Amino acid sequence: MAMDSSDMAKKALDRAVKLAQLTDSEIYVVTVMKEKSSHETAKAERIIKEAEDYINSQGLNAETFIKEGEPPDEIVFLAMKKEIDLIVLGSRGETGVRRILIGSTAQEVIRFAECSVLVVK
Numbered sequence: 001m002a003m004d005s006s007d008m009a010k011k012a013l014d015r016a017v018k019l020a021q022l023t024d025s026e027i028y029v030v031t032v033m034k035e036k037s038s039h040e041t042a043k044a045e046r047i048i049k050e051a052e053d054y055i056n057s058q059g060l061n062a063e064t065f066i067k068e069g070e071p072p073d074e075i076v077f078l079a080m081k082k083e084i085d086l087i088v089l090g091s092r093g094e095t096g097v098r099r100i101l102i103g104s105t106a107q108e109v110i111r112f113a114e115c116s117v118l119v120v121k
Contacts, residue, residue, distance in 0.1 A: 001062075001088045002075045002109070003031045003051050005043070008090025012120035013051055016088040017058045019118075025085075027055055027062040030078050032071040041066075072108030079115055087117045 001016040003009050013029075020027050031047045033040040044066045055062045067074040079087050091106050106119045 001027055001029045001051070002071070002105070003029055003047050004071075004090075005047055006090055006092060008092060008120065010090075012088050012090040012118075013054060015118065015120045017055060017060060019086070019088070020060055021058065027060060028065065028078070028082055028084060029055070029062050030065040030067060030075060032067045032069060032074045034068075034070070036068050071105045072112065075105070075109050076112045076114075079113055085115055087113055087115060089117070089119060091119045091121045 001013060003013060016027060019025065029048060029051045031044045031051075033044050048064045048066060052062055052064055065078060067078065075087060075089070078084070087109060089106055089109060092104055106117075110117045110119070
């Protein structure tokens with residue numbers, strides 16, 4: 001489960017929790033800072049805490065990670081390292097020229113992940 005502060009990520013978290021409950025699966029939550037600073041670290045810690053609190057309220061536990069780097073790279077690397085079967089992340093819904101030129105995190109994760117990817121809209 002890849003998290004940021006977007007509404008789509010929160011919807012994706014809810015979907016990941018429901019899937020984990022149905023399949024008795026483990027949940028790993030990662031948020032990625034592009035560069036480390038006190039502001040970004042505090043934001044990442046808040047995102048992880050909110051996700052962990054929600055997961056715990058649903059009767060589950062999660063292993064959490066805060067990474068530094070490019071989000072698609074760090075998400076895919078963690079999935080490979082932990083031998084994850086499914087990556088769940090939200091779609092940001094970028095459109096137009098920007099989407100074509102740089103792509104979204106979801107598109108990059110889909111392109112490079114060795115496991116299945118569920119993009120929640």
